[in-house]
Amino acid sequence: MDVDVPRNKLVVITGPSGSGKSSLAFDTLYAEGQRRYVESLSAYARQFLGVQNKPDVDDISGLSPAISIEQKGVSHNPRSIVGTVTEVYDYLRLFFGRIGVPHCPSCGKPVVRYSLDEIVDILFRNFSDQRIEILSPLVRGKKGEFRNLFTQTREKGFLRVRVDGTVLWLEEEITLDKNRRHTIEVVVDRLRVQEDRRGRIAEAVENALTLSGGYVLAVPEEGEEKLLTENFTCPSCDISLPEIEPRLFSFNTPYGACPDCSGLGSHQFFSEELSVDPERSVPEGAILPWKKKHYMLAKLEKFALKNEWDLTPPFRKLPEEIRSFILHGSDERIPMPFFRDRSEEKKTYMGRYEGLLPWLEARWRETASEALM
Numbered sequence: 001m002d003v004d005v006p007r008n009k010l011v012v013i014t015g016p017s018g019s020g021k022s023s024l025a026f027d028t029l030y031a032e033g034q035r036r037y038v039e040s041l042s043a044y045a046r047q048f049l050g051v052q053n054k055p056d057v058d059d060i061s062g063l064s065p066a067i068s069i070e071q072k073g074v075s076h077n078p079r080s081i082v083g084t085v086t087e088v089y090d091y092l093r094l095f096f097g098r099i100g101v102p103h104c105p106s107c108g109k110p111v112v113r114y115s116l117d118e119i120v121d122i123l124f125r126n127f128s129d130q131r132i133e134i135l136s137p138l139v140r141g142k143k144g145e146f147r148n149l150f151t152q153t154r155e156k157g158f159l160r161v162r163v164d165g166t167v168l169w170l171e172e173e174i175t176l177d178k179n180r181r182h183t184i185e186v187v188v189d190r191l192r193v194q195e196d197r198r199g200r201i202a203e204a205v206e207n208a209l210t211l212s213g214g215y216v217l218a219v220p221e222e223g224e225e226k227l228l229t230e231n232f233t234c235p236s237c238d239i240s241l242p243e244i245e246p247r248l249f250s251f252n253t254p255y256g257a258c259p260d261c262s263g264l265g266s267h268q269f270f271s272e273e274l275s276v277d278p279e280r281s282v283p284e285g286a287i288l289p290w291k292k293k294h295y296m297l298a299k300l301e302k303f304a305l306k307n308e309w310d311l312t313p314p315f316r317k318l319p320e321e322i323r324s325f326i327l328h329g330s331d332e333r334i335p336m337p338f339f340r341d342r343s344e345e346k347k348t349y350m351g352r353y354e355g356l357l358p359w360l361e362a363r364w365r366e367t368a369s370e371a372l373m
Helices: 022-038 042-049 086-101 116-127 145-154 195-212 297-306 320-328 356-366
Strands: 132-142 160-163 166-169 180-194 215-220 228-229 332-339 346-351
Touching: 022 042, 022 320, 022 346, 116 195, 116 215, 116 228, 132 195, 195 215, 297 320, 297 332, 320 356
Parallel strands: none
Antiparallel strands: 132 180, 132 215, 160 166, 160 180, 215 228, 332 346
16 A cells, blocks of 8 residues: 655644554654654764664655654643644754844845954955945934034044945035934044054944944945944844844743743733624713723713714714724823812823723733632
8 A cells, every 4th residue: 555645744643542643643653753864873872772663665765754642641731832842942042043134124134243353354255445424324314403512522532423424524515304314423533444454443443333322324435335333223223133142032031032922922902892882872881890980981081072973963974983992992192181180270291191091901911810810
């Protein structure tokens, strides 16, 4: 009898008792996969593991190294998976933590940090015998006049800055449009990349890194500029990432666990259907968790008054914009009275309406009641 078992698929072997399910899975496929794996090891290692007998088959081709998990020994802990039971997960965490390359979640570019010596070596590889400017990026795409920045930079002994691609002298008055976005880089040094100037180049790079908080920009006379950093930060998006280490790849630690499910794979959330009565209006008590004099209802009424919303129709007949606002809130802020302030002087603050569902989530996270444990 010939059997073709597909690779990289979930294959289930079924049949009545005694039909040979275990013989095929364990005594044939697993035994041969394990035997071939052990035979590939050194003679020293084989004496500790032992070599299994060849199963009673003519030939097995395309068989990968096999893992067998005893059915009765599997833990019912929700944090136990195939990777943890077989202990492969520990090797995977170490593997990704040591050779993995982080990528920016915004632009997708690799995020790589360099030491001072590595940056100097990169400059020599890319700009050998070329004249370059070593710049320190201070401002990237921000609005303002930056007069204090120019003054402080001049007091530190620097002579030139590059503003929006143009090199200017700090001794001269620099006036910028405060309503436009600007990019400002300090010219730390100008020199030719030659071996006898390696020390000067390293000093200039170190000054640029210190001044900008970890960035240096090399600008050749001809060719593409090169922005390098000693931080785990995307040079394009300025998004910082933590240093990669094995614990970041473990769902059983707070460092690597998903913040929503805490590494368990399931997420509890409040249901809209159980929180709102669609047949009632907001004044009639459509929002079930809030009583008529609840302070969140008072906030909602303030926003409805400002936006000229009519809350008297049944909840299901309200426009989608209003229903979404009631359930999920917004970041908009308007003057709000202090609801618990009983003094004669009416005090206000800039308040926001966080929404019914986020409000319930926050109360659930903060509670110590045993009823929700």
